[in-house]
Amino acid sequence: MEKNDKIYIAGHRGMVGSAIMRKLQSEGFANFVTRTSAELDLRDQPAVAAFFAQEKPEYVFMAAAKVGGIVANNTYRAEFLYDNLQIQNNIINSAHLNNVKKLMFLGSSCIYPKLAPQPLHEDALLTGLLEPTNEPYAIAKIAGIKMCDAYRAQYGCDYISVMPTNLYGYNDNYHPQNSHVLPALIRRFHEAKEENASSVTIWGSGSPLREFLFADDLAEACYYLMQNFSEAGFINIGSGKEITIKDLALLIKGIVGYEGELTFDATKPDGTPRKLMDVSKLAALGWTYSTELEEGIKLAYQDFLVKHVER
Numbered sequence: 415m416e417k418n419d420k421i422y423i424a425g426h427r428g429m430v431g432s433a434i435m436r437k438l439q440s441e442g443f444a445n446f447v448t449r450t451s452a453e454l455d456l457r458d459q460p461a462v463a464a465f466f467a468q469e470k471p472e473y474v475f476m477a478a479a480k481v482g483g484i485v486a487n488n489t490y491r492a493e494f495l496y497d498n499l500q501i502q503n504n505i506i507n508s509a510h511l512n513n514v515k516k517l518m519f520l521g522s523s524c525i526y527p528k529l530a531p532q533p534l535h536e537d538a539l540l541t542g543l544l545e546p547t548n549e550p551y552a553i554a555k556i557a558g559i560k561m562c563d564a565y566r567a568q569y570g571c572d573y574i575s576v577m578p579t580n581l582y583g584y585n586d587n588y589h590p591q592n593s594h595v596l597p598a599l600i601r602r603f604h605e606a607k608e609e610n611a612s613s614v615t616i617w618g619s620g621s622p623l624r625e626f627l628f629a630d631d632l633a634e635a636c637y638y639l640m641q642n643f644s645e646a647g648f649i650n651i652g653s654g655k656e657i658t659i660k661d662l663a664l665l666i667k668g669i670v671g672y673e674g675e676l677t678f679d680a681t682k683p684d685g686t687p688r689k690l691m692d693v694s695k696l697a698a699l700g701w702t703y704s705t706e707l708e709e710g711i712k713l714a715y716q717d718f719l720v721k722h723v724e725r
Contacts, residue, residue, distance in 0.1 A: 415443075415473060415516075415640060415641060417441075417442045417443055417444075418445055419443070419445060419472045419473055419515075420445045420446075420447055420469070420470065420471045420472050420473070421438060421443060421445065421446050421447070421471060421472070421473045421474075421475070422446075422447045422448070422469065422471035422473070422474045422475070423435055423438075423446065423448060423474075423475045423477060424456065424474065424475065424476050424477055424478035424501075424505060425476075425477035425478030425479070426446070426448045426477070427450065427585070428477060428478070428585065429581065429582075429583055429584065429585045429586050429587070429629050430477040430520060430578070430581065430629055430632060430633070431475070431477035431478065432584065432585050433583060433584065433585075433629040433630045433632060433633035434475050434477060434633045434636055434637070436630065436633065437630065437633035437634060437636070437637050438637065441637065447469045447471050449465065451478075456478055456500070456501040456504060456505065457496075457497055457500040457501060457504070458504070459500070459503075459504050462504035462505060462508050463504070463508050463511070465508075466508035466509065466511065466512040466514075467508075467511075467512060470512055470513075471509075471512075471514060472514060472515045472516075473514065473515060473516050473517070473640065474505065474509050474514050474516075474517040474518070475517075475518050475520070475636065475640075476501075476502070476505055476506075476517065476518060476519045476520055476558075477520050478501055478505075479498055479501060479520075479555075480493060480494055480497040480498055480501075480551075481551075482494075485591065488547045488548070491549075491550045492550070494548075494550045494551045494554065495550035495551070495553060495554055498551065498554035498555070498558075499554050499557060502519070502554065502557065502558040502561060503561070505517075506519070506558070506561050506562065506565060506573065509571070509573070510565055510569055510571055514571075515572065516572045516573070516574070516640060516644075517562070517571070517572070517573040517574070518573075518574050518575070518576060518636060518639070518640055519558050519559065519562050519573065519574070519575040519576070520575075520576055520577075520578065520636075521555040521556075521558060521559060521575055521576065521577045521578075521648065522551070522552070522555050522577065522578070523577055523578070523579055523580070523650075523689065523691060524544070524545060524548045524551060524552045524555070525539060525544075525552050525555050525556050525559070525577065526538055526539065527540075527541055527542030527543055527544060528542065528543055528544060528545040528546075528686075529542055529543070530542060532688050532689075532690050533654070533690040533691055533692040533693075534650070534689070534690065534691050534692055535650075535692040535694075536577075536647060536648060536649065536650060536692070536695060539556070539559075539647075539648075540556070545686070558575065559575045559647070559648050562574065562575050562646075563575075563646045563647065566646055567646070572644055574639065574640075574643055574644060574645070574648075574649075575647070575648035575649075576635070576636060576639060576648060576649055576650075576651050577648050577649070577650050577651065577691070578627065578632050578651045578652070579625045579626065579627050579650070579651065579652035579653065579689075579691045580594065580595075580596070580624055580625060580626050580627065580689075581626070581627055581628075581629045581632055582594075582596040582597060582626055582627075582628065582629065582710065582711070582714055583628050583629030583630055583710065583713070583714055583717075584629065584630070584713070584714070584717045585629075585717070585721075586629075586714060586717070586718070588600065588601045588718060588722055595624065595659065595662070596626060596662065596666070596711070596714075597714070597718070599616075599662065599663055599666045600666055600670065600711070600714065600715055600718055601718070601722075602614055603663075603666055603667050603670040603672040604670050604672075604715075604718070604719075604723070606672050606674060607670055607671060607672040607673075607674075610674075611674055612674050612675060613674050613675035613676070613677050614663075614667075614672070614674060614675070614676055614677070615677045615678070615679050616659065616660075616663050616676065616677070616678050616679070617678075617679055617682035617683070618659065618678065618679070618680065618682050618683060618684035618685070619660075619678055619680050619684055620658060620659045620660030620663065620678045621658055621659070621660065621684065621687070622658065622659050622684050622685055622686065622687055622688065622689075623656040623657065623658055623687070623688040623689070623690065624656060624657065624658075624659065624662065624689055625652050625653055625654070625655060625656045625657075625689065625690050625691060626653065626657070626662075626707055626710075627651065627652050627653050627703060628703070628705035628710035628713070628714075630705065631653075631703045631704060631705050631710075632651055634701075634704070635651045635696065635701055635703075636651075638699075638700075638701045639651075639696075639699075639701070642699055642700070642701075643699060649695050649696055649699075650691040650692060650693050650695065650696060651691075651693070651696060652690075652691035652693045652696075652703075653693070653703045653707075654690070654691065654692075654693040654697075654702075654703075655707075656688070656690045657707065660678070662707075663676060664676065665707065665708060665711065666711060666715075669708070669711050669712055669715055670715060
């Protein structure tokens, strides 16, 4: 990648897309082409084709997708499958037709079988059944990986796929129903602190293990891999470290400054007991994360305060 290359970041206003843009800007890149979802519906094939034909981007980061938590994934099953397949099909094919030099497809760890051995290694793809609640989203993402591989095999396209672990950071989603566990806990502890609530109750036992990566670290990895990775299949991006939900809650509780009690409702489901990525392939290429969890949560909480509280 040269500094004057034209770069298209699909989903540039989201947590991942905005992190990738910040990283590229810090490295001296300035020739970006962007469209909001209101300006370009990525599900609209003629519109996407016209956009690529007009703008002719040289590098593409695919960070746009229809995403949500368990409830949204399970409720809008048809939309999660249709919308994500349309977005991928339109961008990948238009990239090929307009001679994009390199494309990066960003997936999700939900592509792995529900009962895959831990830590999750790239070889586990398609070795078992998926988690039923987010199966449509997972199938769409698997199709995206395979589509990049197919265009590489048939046309020689330099299209790569990366699979991030659980992410958090600037521009995260703090919606009360639709957010993931880490931003949800930030919001709940902040609101409990503001309301002087005596206790906060967490669903489940607190024992499940989860891995988290700061979104700006993901952006660093994406930039690194755009320059140093070119092969079929995909590569995991994560920290390789895990923490129990209980310890995560205690960490966030301390950072927010909430002084009430923390209780666990063991009658509520825990979800998957463990979800850790095997990042040995990425480490062998020479990249490891840099933002420790406590530092990252402090940065995310300050961002939450600015964007959701102090305005």
